[in-house]
Amino acid sequence: MLQEEREQGCIITFCSALDELLGGGVPLTKITEFCGAPGVGKTQMGMQLAIDVQIPSAFGGLGGEAVYIDTEGSFMVQRLEDMAKAAMEHCRHIATVENNREQLEAMANFTVEHILSRIHFYRVHDWVELVALVNILPEFLQQHPKVRLVVIDSIAFPFRHDFEDLSLRTRLLNGLAQNCIRLADSHKAAVVLVNQMTTKMGHSGDGQAHLVPALGESWGHASTIRVLLFWEAGCRYARLYKSPSREEATVPYQVTVAGIRDVCIPNNMQDLSTATKEEGDSLGEHSQRKRPRVS
């Protein structure tokens, strides 16, 4: 088992802080859950991972394919294209700088069209479709053995309305979780679930309400690894708060035109060039490491 675990691949992201947090990247054969408030970047994370799983092995990636299951309708191909282009250019930059022949050859198969063609997209409208889809996914993965990532964005939406019977919901979620675990293990894929947040009234006597991950306490057992995405003081953070092998930690990250990236420590220069998406599309001019706005 030790050997297997050592050989276990991870999906590297372009954000080194996040990779550190997760011990190399999003691990295969496990379920990783990303939860967070609206607008914090969960869908962006899902899309970024769908691209990152395809990074050719010459660059240290898995060279695999991805399945993206959308329950909310937030998936936009235009955004995916932007991120794919940035990923491709990042890799090309590395390949040319290091002048590595293997990497340069791998770039032939890592164009925007190739990247888009290797993301299998399902749009699911209600829980019945979701349950049905997860039932037949093993067949699909057998026909497409290169799939190394399944993203469900989000697992919460179909289960948050129209459920009078909470015990039915719990049963269904448990069934889904079991199927996902089995899928992840037998096909050596990573399953990434995106969860929403819900307001929970506190019991501590002060009547305060907190935001907690949706779908209830029992759902917390389903995923192996839980990452909470949140805002604080104008910056986005990721906190690892359930993991069997890594300790709890919090790292900053940001969402740029290129996708999910690290936040750089600002220099003392007057440079106000922002690193956020506000700066628009001239990806080629800016270097990959952009400096955040000094406010």
Add this chain to the structure above:
Amino acid sequence: MSLRKLRRLGLEPELVDRLERHKKLSSCQDILEKIHLELLHLTNLTHSDVQKIVMTASRACAPTPTTALQMRQAGFSSGSTPFLSTSLPGLDQALHGGIPAGSVTEIAGPAGCGKTQFCIMLSVLATLPCEMGGLGGAVVYIDTESAFSAERLVEVAQGRCPQHFCSDDAFYKLTSQVYVHKTPTCTDLWNRLQCLEEELIEKRVRLVILDSVASVVRKEFDNSLRGNLSQRVKLLSKEAALLKYLAESLNIPVVVTNQITTRFNTSREGPHHDVLSGDLGAGNSAGASAAVDGGYVTAALGNTWSHSVNTRLIVQYLDDKYREVMVAKSPIAPFSSFVYTIQSSGIVLQDDETIRKWSERVATDPGLIPIKVRTMLGQGGGLVVP
């Protein structure tokens, strides 16, 4: 699809009959709801037979896959545009083209800030032919506050595209293509939404506007009563799911407007401590002072609703004349803001240098963006900045 009958799946007829008659299992949903053990018990079949039934039902219900590349190509080749241009150049650029089709966009803000004006302007733009940047189709405007004014529609049309709307004929065409439905209660609204699909197809509607989703809900659900909050959340989630379904299946933009509420922020310890005070009575809008006990004003209807919309634009006051629209949540656009005023031709973006100072804004949690409201009208100011 989930209600598809087992009968049509190609299973043996006696089996289907038996299941239907004795065990009340007649649709795929019934099968997929049950866990394996339950099905074994109900059907008295072997494990592998039950497995086969479940898989057949699943295959029937699951959606078909496509690849991202095919989606992109479909977008290029289909005649319909993926965005409705708002004719505000800065906003269009930030949103990669305009209001996206196939998803739900929300405009939230204090009363009188311009949400209904925005909607009226979008209605005019949607009826324009495609060559002029419109969607060339009809508009369904669901009005819960009786705020829609046909006169204003005509005025905006005239101001926006004077060359196109120069004859009575053009005005007639415009007004006959905007279908206004008044739904003053929640039940009216829900009923209207449920039978909307046929209307959308029949009348070739290319834009749906719901103005506003918050007003009916806040009138009828009193948050302080126990149980009402969860009922409200359920209703909103159902509405959101239905709107999304309509948006996607017909590939049209759906625009929803929302009100604002006050949140009190007593502890800033960390991400988990987001205190919800509940709405300050129904109809909380510009009259409420926002600087109460360190509270701040944000979009109403709570956290679950915020998850349900795909794009959120927030409008707010800067001073008596200038307002600002911010892109607070979008899968495709970064955080950005634009200053505008409301004129006879609708919304007009300003980009004077002097106004640019108001546009310096750092991205932050869309749920916590403080929204400026107007307290005293006229009388030189009174803008409360939380």
